Amino acid sequence: MPAQARIIDGKAAAAELRAGIGREVAAIKAAKGLVPGLHVVLVGDDPASRVYVASKEKLAAEIGMNSVAHRLPAETTEAELLAKIAALNADDAVDGILVQLPLPKHIDTGRIIDAIDPAKDVDGLHPINAGLLAGGKNGLVPCTPLGCMLLLKQTLPSLSGLDAVVVGRSELVGRPVAQLLLQADCTVTIAHSRTRNLAEVVRRADIVVAAVGRPLMIKGDWLKPGATVIDVGINRMPDGKLAGDVDFAEAATVAGAITPVPGGVGPMTIACLLRNTLTAFHARRGK
Numbered sequence: 001m002p003a004q005a006r007i008i009d010g011k012a013a014a015a016e017l018r019a020g021i022g023r024e025v026a027a028i029k030a031a032k033g034l035v036p037g038l039h040v041v042l043v044g045d046d047p048a049s050r051v052y053v054a055s056k057e058k059l060a061a062e063i064g065m066n067s068v069a070h071r072l073p074a075e076t077t078e079a080e081l082l083a084k085i086a087a088l089n090a091d092d093a094v095d096g097i098l099v100q101l102p103l104p105k106h107i108d109t110g111r112i113i114d115a116i117d118p119a120k121d122v123d124g125l126h127p128i129n130a131g132l133l134a135g136g137k138n139g140l141v142p143c144t145p146l147g148c149m150l151l152l153k154q155t156l157p158s159l160s161g162l163d164a165v166v167v168g169r170s171e172l173v174g175r176p177v178a179q180l181l182l183q184a185d186c187t188v189t190i191a192h193s194r195t196r197n198l199a200e201v202v203r204r205a206d207i208v209v210a211a212v213g214r215p216l217m218i219k220g221d222w223l224k225p226g227a228t229v230i231d232v233g234i235n236r237m238p239d240g241k242l243a244g245d246v247d248f249a250e251a252a253t254v255a256g257a258i259t260p261v262p263g264g265v266g267p268m269t270i271a272c273l274l275r276n277t278l279t280a281f282h283a284r285r286g287k
């Protein structure tokens with residue numbers, strides 16, 4: 001029977017993180033009478049996005065935040081969405097603004113993200129926050145990459161000097177997680193669809209972050225024995241089940257530790273959104 005990797009329990013880690021944030025929210029309310037406010041904007045009726053927004057709304061309320069979801073019809077124009085963001089930017093009780101992605105095709109995503117006040121950009125996607133991250137300075141950091149790092153830090157005694165390979169170069173995950181790994185003193189490679197000998201590149205890694213959006217692409221024999229594998233992929237399979245970008249059954253016989261899908265990085269994304277909302281609150285009006 002081949003060795004089985006340790007399973008990194010993202011659901012448990014996320015629950016613990018949320019509980020700690022909830023305690024802080026209660027303490028702020030008791031001490032100052034203030035309540036951090038998270039506003040999530042959903043445009044259209046993408047079924048997965050509806051589920052994620054409902055979950056964000058519920059979990060933020062559960063930990064005592066002022067949680068508001070703005071559900072706008074699919075026909076909402078770019079100008080109308082910009083007006084909604086301007087109103088949220090101007091409202092002092094709003095600490096965090098998140099526009100759920102993807103947006104309908106007639107709306108320019110970049111223009112919308114650029115319009116969010118960087119101090120309220122709890123998704124960490126505004127160019128100011130992306131620039132601060134690239135410069136190794138404090139800003140708001142995208143939620144999924146932050147979640148990946150928290151899981152890595154609870155799994156490994158130290159990240160310093162380790163070889164990390166990030167598969168995928170998206171603005172939402174690949175690029176920011178590479179920056180965070182670099183800040184943690186890893187030697188970082190960003191691999192993507194044009195990378196030659198991808199399996200060989202991945203085999204060099206002590207840490208693999210798979211964020212490519214292709215189900216089961218990373219096979220067990222691509223991994224260095226004992227590697228720590230963080231699977232960001234959430235792919236709906238024809239049988240209705242979810243699968244990651246990593247072939248979990250194979251990888252678990254080679255890796256030292258691995259996140260499952262579901263129950264790995266996904267739950268950390270929302271917990272880190274709540275953490276970012278608290279960070280934004282402290283920076284804006286907590287002092």
Ligand SMILES: Nc1nc2c(c(=O)[nH]1)N[C@@H](CN(C=O)c1ccc(C(=O)N[C@@H](CCC(=O)O)C(=O)O)cc1)CN2
Pocket residue numbers: 052098099100101102123143144172234242261262263264265266267268269270
């Ligand atoms: N503005 C943003 N849009 C999107 C982001 C984001 O970070 N900011 N990320 C994803 C979707 N997402 C949050 O928005 C998200 C995805 C998955 C999960 C999650 O908990 N997944 C579960 C499985 C859920 C299921 O059964 O479908 C898991 O992995 O265990 C949470 C949040 C794209 N859009």
